[in-house]
Amino acid sequence: MSDADQSNAAKRPTVLLVCAQPSLTSSALYCFRGMGAKVIAVGDPGMQFLRYSRFCEAFVPCDVVGADPNRFVAHINALADKYRVDVIAPGDNDSQLLLSAVKDRLEASVFPLPTSEQLVRLNDKHAFHQTCVQIGVPVPASVFFADKHGLDPVELGERFGYPLIVKPTAWGGSDGVVISESAEDLRKRVIDNDDYRFQPLVAQEFVPGQDVGLNVFAVDGDVLLAAPQMRLGDEVIQLDNDRLVAFGRKFVEATGLTGLANLDARLDPEGRVTFLECNPRIWSTICHSHWCGENYVAAGVRHAVGRSPTGRTHISGRSVTAPARLLSDLARRRRAPRSLNRYERKAIADGISDPVLLFRRYFERSPRG
Helix, strand or coil, X not given: CCHHHHHHHHHCCEEEEEECCHHHXXXXXXXXXXXXXXXXXXECHHHHHHHHCCCCCEEEECCCCCCCHHHHHHHHHHHHHHCCCCEEEECCHHHHHHHHHHHHHCCCEECCCCCHHHHHHHCCHHHHHHHHHHHCCCCCCXXXXXXXXXXXXXXXXXXXXXXXXXXXXXXXXXXXCEEECCHHHHHHHHHCCCCCCCCCEEEEECCCCEEEEEEXXXXXXXXXXXXXXXXXXXXXXXXXXXXXHHHHHHHHHHHCCCEEEEEEEEECCCCCEEEEEEECCCXXXXXXXXXXXXXXXXXXXXXXXXXXXXXXXXXXXXXXXXXXXXXXXXXXXXXXXXXXXXXXXXXXXXXXXXXXXXXXXXXXXXXXX
């Protein structure tokens, strides 16, 4: 490749985006769009709506969930050669699990990812709790159970009080998460509920306060980007909280994390931070971070192609409401155009640039978090 071609590729990388979950992939696409990447989407049949997305140059069907690894590797390598791909990247949790398992067999550069072994541990809520306890990161009191039949509502009530939380150790999103208000409620909704089949489980004390999160991009435990945020309905607010960042860094360094992660936490009325779990993947509001000025996806692509990071942007205090909500509020005159901040104007511009993603992301909720 000539020097001119290399310069053009550096300015506008070609990304092969492997995907299986509409909501997370749509969020990621806003970030790829923001960095000017040319995106070739490759994914399960349920992702075929991306054929009509203005943010994708093409869509190629390819099994992701339940894929045969050998056939997947051959297909991806052929596509990477055909489209002269610079980086192969995951759009969601399913695609990341697959790419992590086969990344050493892929011929193009791969977006920074945890190893398969790291993903298993990072996605496990009980393992997360154990790691945090060992390194001194605050977490709720928690007990592990192989299945729901080990739960003793009276004993748990004496230990934690009610309400308390029961959740599967390795499921994403809110699947299987139950906030029990009493021993009777725990029996009814979990123990005696034939439809509740999640296992293994953790029972956990309930921590009052505000849900917050720490967004991270790291390589081998070295945090390159980190910013806290808080979500209020459809609005995402970037925070300034040194304790949240410091504890998050401690966890990332201890686990040697590579890639993207969102650490869920609670902030109590006295300002104490309690960490809940780690989501080592693209998160649903990653596009909000981009609209506020910090593009985590772009940072990963830059690292994958060997380019130096652009440096951190101080985004605390900035906020963005989801573009579909903004457009709805404007249409119903709940908000006036002059009330929009510059980051919301950017979000609206992206939203109306691709109506397919706008409506798909608004109406679709990924069952796997």
